[in-house]
Amino acid sequence: MIKFIIAARRKREDTQERYFYEWGIIHVALMITTPSVVGKTFKRYVQHYSISGITDDMLIHPLSPMEWDNMADHWLEGIDSMLGSTHAQDYVQRMQPHVFGDQEFVLMLTEGTVIHQDEGFDASGVKLIHFLKRKPGISLEAFNRHWRERHAPAVLAATEKGLLRKYVQNPQHEFDRDFFAGSIFAHGSVNAYDGVEEFWFDSLDDLAQMRRNPRIHDAIRNSEAEFIDAGETFSMVTTERVIYDYTLGEKSSPPAAIHDPNSLEAAIFRQGFRDWNIPTKSSSKD
Numbered sequence: 352m353i354k355f356i357i358a359a360r361r362k363r364e365d366t367q368e369r370y371f372y373e374w375g376i377i378h379v380a381l382m383i384t385t386p387s388v389v390g391k392t393f394k395r396y397v398q399h400y401s402i403s404g405i406t407d408d409m410l411i412h413p414l415s416p417m418e419w420d421n422m423a424d425h426w427l428e429g430i431d432s433m434l435g436s437t438h439a440q441d442y443v444q445r446m447q448p449h450v451f452g453d454q455e456f457v458l459m460l461t462e463g464t465v466i467h468q469d470e471g472f473d474a475s476g477v478k479l480i481h482f483l484k485r486k487p488g489i490s491l492e493a494f495n496r497h498w499r500e501r502h503a504p505a506v507l508a509a510t511e512k513g514l515l516r517k518y519v520q521n522p523q524h525e526f527d528r529d530f531f532a533g534s535i536f537a538h539g540s541v542n543a544y545d546g547v548e549e550f551w552f553d554s555l556d557d558l559a560q561m562r563r564n565p566r567i568h569d570a571i572r573n574s575e576a577e578f579i580d581a582g583e584t585f586s587m588v589t590t591e592r593v594i595y596d597y598t599l600g601e602k603s604s605p606p607a608a609i610h611d612p613n614s615l616e617a618a619i620f621r622q623g624f625r626d627w628n629i630p631t632k633s634s635s636k637d
Contacts, residue, residue, distance in 0.1 A: 355425040358457035373451035384616050387439035389607040395426035395596045399589035409559040415585040444624040458541045461521035466503045468517045474591045477558050479550040484583035495522045497578040509570035517551040
């Protein structure tokens with residue numbers, strides 16, 4: 352699976368409350384009623400909401416000065432699926448006009464690897480996300496090798512049992528950066544970072560141990576010093592909201608009603624995308 356990751360923020364004049372309403376209610380309603388999107392283009396869709404009150408003394412890497420409000424995580428079977436969605440009539444006419452955020456984005460195409468996961472894991476609690484930049488002079492291949500083969504074991508050895516519930520590394524997936532030309536993502540930086548790593552914790556106190564516990568902090572920073580540019584790396588601290596997931600076999604999300612021709616959602620969809628104020632000829636005669 353390929354992950355399409357988007358870090359985004361609200362328009363500067365908007366409140367976060369309004370922005371989260373647009374994203375969490377209206378955008379989700381569009382996602383799950385657009386046939387080419389739900390379960391077809393995007394096999395899994397997860398929203399991440401930035402938690403307020405996070406301070407640098409809780410983090411190994413600081414928050415971004417861009418003040419990102421949220422991160423979206425979309426899973427696709429391949430890059431062709433994403434290319435097709437941008438030309439699908441329903442996606443273009445229903446999803447793209449809903450522009451509710453700022454024009455700045457961090458856009459990443461990655462391929463995720465689960466390094467550690469507790470038995471019975473669920474998506475509750477707190478999630479720490481690092482957008483990683485490699486040190487100058489280190490190739491992407493060398494970065495990925497060090498990250499997986501040396502840094503991952505160092506992280507797991509440093510974190511006490513029960514502290515880290517899940518750890519995922521998402522190496523960069525290369526693709527044509529001109530893909531987003533002319534879209535709402537045209538101003539975003541595409542694969543400007545070399546990888547994204549995700550950590551799940553039960554609480555903010557547990558998350559802060561990575562910075563406040565000297566043994567954990569020193570072990571991780573010493574490992575990072577060999578391959579990560581700390582000055583160009585940033586953190587996000589979020590909650591995770593799984594909208595749907597069709598990658599789990601029998602445990603997958605229920606089918607989307609939009610794909611049932613007899614559903615209310617499908618009936619409304621058949622009414623079209625616009626021009627509802629233009630009279631149409633009656634299909635029956637008096």
